[in-house]
Amino acid sequence: xxxxxxxxxxxxxxxxxxxxxxxxxxxxxxxxxxxxxxxxxxxxxxxxxxxxxxxxxxxxxxxxxxxxxxxxxxxxxxxxxxxxxxxxxxxxxxxxxxxxxxxxxxxxxxxxxxxxxxxxxxxxxxxxxxxxxxxxxxxxxxxxxxxxxxxxxxxxxxxxxxxxxxxxxxxxxxxxxxxxxxxxxxxxxxxxxxxxxxxxxxxxxxxxxxxxxxxxxxxxxxxxxxxxxxxxxx
Amino acid sequence: xxxxxxxxxxxxxxxxxxxxxxxxxxxxxxxxxxxxxxxxxxxxxxxxxxxxxxxxxxxxxxxxxxxxxxxxxxxxxxxxxxxxxxxxxxxxxxxxxxxxxxxxxxxxxxxxxxxxxxxxxxxxxxxxxxxxxxxxxxxxxxxxxxxxxxxxxxxxxxxxxxxxxxxxxxxxxxxxxxxxxxxxxxxxxxxxxxxxxxxxxxxxxxxxxxxxxxxxxxxxxxxxxxxxxxxxxxxxxxxxxxxxxxxxxxxxxxxxxxxxxxxxxxxxxxxx
Amino acid sequence: xxxxxxxxxxxxxxxxxxxxxxxxxxxxxxxxxxxxxxxxxxxxxxxxxxxxxxxxxxxxxxxxxxxxxxxxxxxxxxxxxxxxxxxxxxxxxxxxxxxxxxxxxxxxxxxxxxxxxxxxxxxxxxxxxxxxxxxxxxxxxxxxxxxxxxxxxxxxxxxxxxxxxxxxxxxxxxxxxxxxxxxxxxxxxxxxxxxxxxxxxxxxxxxxxxxxxxxxxxxxxxxxxxxxxxxxxxxxxxxxxxxxxxxxxxxxxxxxxxxxx
Numbered sequence: 001x002x003x004x005x006x007x008x009x010x011x012x013x014x015x016x017x018x019x020x021x022x023x024x025x026x027x028x029x030x031x032x033x034x035x036x037x038x039x040x041x042x043x044x045x046x047x048x049x050x051x052x053x054x055x056x057x058x059x060x061x062x063x064x065x066x067x068x069x070x071x072x073x074x075x076x077x078x079x080x081x082x083x084x085x086x087x088x089x090x091x092x093x094x095x096x097x098x099x100x101x102x103x104x105x106x107x108x109x110x111x112x113x114x115x116x117x118x119x120x121x122x123x124x125x126x127x128x129x130x131x132x133x134x135x136x137x138x139x140x141x142x143x144x145x146x147x148x149x150x151x152x153x154x155x156x157x158x159x160x161x162x163x164x165x166x167x168x169x170x171x172x173x174x175x176x177x178x179x180x181x182x183x184x185x186x187x188x189x190x191x192x193x194x195x196x197x198x199x200x201x202x203x204x205x206x207x208x209x210x211x212x213x214x215x216x217x218x219x220x221x222x223x224x225x226x227x228x229x230x231x232x233x234x
Numbered sequence: 235x236x237x238x239x240x241x242x243x244x245x246x247x248x249x250x251x252x253x254x255x256x257x258x259x260x261x262x263x264x265x266x267x268x269x270x271x272x273x274x275x276x277x278x279x280x281x282x283x284x285x286x287x288x289x290x291x292x293x294x295x296x297x298x299x300x301x302x303x304x305x306x307x308x309x310x311x312x313x314x315x316x317x318x319x320x321x322x323x324x325x326x327x328x329x330x331x332x333x334x335x336x337x338x339x340x341x342x343x344x345x346x347x348x349x350x351x352x353x354x355x356x357x358x359x360x361x362x363x364x365x366x367x368x369x370x371x372x373x374x375x376x377x378x379x380x381x382x383x384x385x386x387x388x389x390x391x392x393x394x395x396x397x398x399x400x401x402x403x404x405x406x407x408x409x410x411x412x413x414x415x416x417x418x419x420x421x422x423x424x425x426x427x428x429x430x431x432x433x434x435x436x437x438x439x440x441x442x443x444x445x446x447x448x449x450x451x452x453x454x455x456x457x458x459x460x461x462x463x464x465x466x467x468x469x470x471x472x473x474x475x476x477x478x479x480x481x482x483x484x485x486x487x488x489x490x491x492x493x494x495x496x497x498x499x500x501x502x503x504x505x506x
Numbered sequence: 507x508x509x510x511x512x513x514x515x516x517x518x519x520x521x522x523x524x525x526x527x528x529x530x531x532x533x534x535x536x537x538x539x540x541x542x543x544x545x546x547x548x549x550x551x552x553x554x555x556x557x558x559x560x561x562x563x564x565x566x567x568x569x570x571x572x573x574x575x576x577x578x579x580x581x582x583x584x585x586x587x588x589x590x591x592x593x594x595x596x597x598x599x600x601x602x603x604x605x606x607x608x609x610x611x612x613x614x615x616x617x618x619x620x621x622x623x624x625x626x627x628x629x630x631x632x633x634x635x636x637x638x639x640x641x642x643x644x645x646x647x648x649x650x651x652x653x654x655x656x657x658x659x660x661x662x663x664x665x666x667x668x669x670x671x672x673x674x675x676x677x678x679x680x681x682x683x684x685x686x687x688x689x690x691x692x693x694x695x696x697x698x699x700x701x702x703x704x705x706x707x708x709x710x711x712x713x714x715x716x717x718x719x720x721x722x723x724x725x726x727x728x729x730x731x732x733x734x735x736x737x738x739x740x741x742x743x744x745x746x747x748x749x750x751x752x753x754x755x756x757x758x759x760x761x762x763x764x765x766x767x
Contacts, residue, residue, distance in 0.1 A: 092309075098294060098309070136565065137588075137608050139611050143611070147607065151597050154598075179294035181293060182293065184292055197412070197417075198413050232598055232639045234598070234641035
């Protein structure tokens with residue numbers, strides 16, 4: 001078990017020493033994942049609500065697809081985005097490969113289905129409760145979307161956090177489209193993968209602990225907010 | 235309350251948006267192999283290049299097969315790998331301008347401490363591998379189409395034994411980089427072919443030790459190639475060529491020679 | 507406050523041969539009716555008679571399978587109606603915000619909203635709860651909020667579906683007072699109830715429904731004094747009609763069901 005105590009010591013050392021490359025890597029990880037989640041929410045919330053409220057041809061198929069995409073392997077998404085952004089691919093002219101932007105794109109693709117699928121479920125259930133009253137007040141499904149999203153905000157925040165968890169934890173997509181370039185596209189997960197490949201297991205584990213603490217802090221913060229506003233969730 | 239929340243969210247997103255494009259920053263992209271990067275060479279010598287020219291080098295490290303793939307697509311500017319046949323084909327097919335010698339190091343065989351196949355002291359690596367196969371001791375292969383992998387397969391060919399056929403039994407294909415493969419070999423424990431640079435830096439040796447070296451077959455030459463701007467007009471040919479000139483020139487070669495891992499010289503410059 | 511007099515009147519409401527079918531069953535049959543302005547109409551009948559369905563057909567939440575439901579003004583009639591349900595439906599926001607949302611949907615100008623909210627909360631006795639989360643209120647208070655919300659819209663017609671069925675007597679009394687006040691302010695009341703006492707207290711006009719048919723429609727005084735339809739008589743006497751299923755058919759002049767004498 002020496003690895004675990006070594007790992008803890010390594011992690012502590014990095015954090016206490018405010019290791020500059022650590023802060024750079026943590027900063028980039030947060031920037032990439034938080035941006036991706038924000039964009040994914042901007043897309044996933046209205047799309048999920050629309051699927052929930054409207055009847056259209058192929059709806060069943062779309063629902064099943066979105067649910068299935070929640071489980072898309074990150075490395076597959078990374079490969080697809082690489083092929084799209086490569087100079088040899090359709091969007092190569094933008095030169096986005098091996099930049100944080102490419103990483104954000106890949107993570108948006110990973111996270112949007114999660115948010116859309118969970119939003120769909122939440123909004124569907126809310127509409128069952130509210131439909132008659134809202135229609136009576138003059139709000140059909142289209143007009144009701146913002147009110148429904150706001151009403152479901154507590155559950156939807158949990159969905160968004162789930163998306164953030166997925167984004168900050170994955171390594172397959174960001175490795176392929178980012179290239180793990182030192183000081184440019186190296187994030188927590190790719191650093192951990194790199195240290196493992198160098199055999200620096202203690203350091204890798206230490207970085208892993210830091211990542212866990214970061215993720216736990218964000219989740220704790222969100223839960224605190226939800227808890228303190230519990231009365232509004234009745 | 236709702237408006238404040240929305241404004242706060244928008245502000246947060248904007249603060250996190252990627253900063254202004256690095257167009258102001260001078261850089262080019264070098265695609266190379268994990269074995270070179272993991273040895274720590276780039277970390278040591280590239281800053282010298284940047285200090286001299288002001289050009290930053292963005293290093294993408296993958297297996298040789300993937301590196302060549304990335305280079306063919308034009309997603310990088312300079313290619314630096316260690317598989318002569320692939321490199322020559324790359325230039326011949328018009329993807330690269332010219333192949334230059336840079337340096338070489340060597341491969342070694344590492345294996346379990348107690349050396350169950352008894353290959354310590356054998357001069358011929360071909361004999362060594364043949365003996366591992368005959369005694370059916372575990373051997374872990376990179377299995378990832380890398381330069382190391384291709385070298386390993388070429389030695390198997392000389393033994394006349396089809397190791398790949400035994401895949402899953404004593405012959406295990408990791409499909410991974412050098413470090414990951416060494417991790418696997420260390421845990422089993424098993425024999426494996428490794429480049430000396432990665433081995434010297436490797437921290438997780440477990441029960442592994444060096445069992446065979448110095449066979450001329452184990453020489454591992456590296457070549458550097460500028461990706462052809464005629465093929466991919468966006469390639470940063472100026473900066474890429476500056477790098478190639480530097481690394482094959484006296485300064486770069488000296489820097490390579492000076493690089494030590496645990497007191498030992500890891501790479502041997504051989505540019506002409 | 508009366509509904510603005512320059513708004514087009516949507517009453518009278520005319521139902522013409524309206525039928526409603528669901529799941530293969532005819533739940534509302536051959537309803538032809540005209541609802542004039544001004545009165546408080548109470549619709550009574552046993553459980554499952556179709557009172558709630560009838561209300562929803564009038565309000566437009568359901569479309570008739572056959573026949574037509576016509577207001578005097580075809581388009582936009584919905585804006586001048588409101589409905590309160592048996593269980594109040596409130597959004598996860600404050601008491602005041604729930605009313606504000608309804609006003610927003612009706613495009614009431616922003617500058618008027620605060621005053622309207624203030625007024626209706628005062629009139630329903632909910633002013634001190636204005637900033638509370640609406641859903642932590644007791645069910646009686648939430649139902650009063652539902653009325654306040656409807657009132658804020660100044661509807662010409664207010665539908666209420668068994669509004670006090672879930673409430674205790676004190677809350678029931680409060681709610682009936684509010685309904686009366688809304689009517690006094692100029693809103694037509696159309697309400698269902700299974701509570702005869704409530705019907706007696708409130709109704710100007712009574713509609714008796716059984717098994718999807720309107721069996722009698724009369725001014726309240728006459729109806730409670732001497733209902734013409736014998737099923738209505740039974741109902742007013744407090745007899746639960748579902749006991750008399752077989753006798754129903756005989757009384758209506760239909761052949762008895764199989765297996766009955």
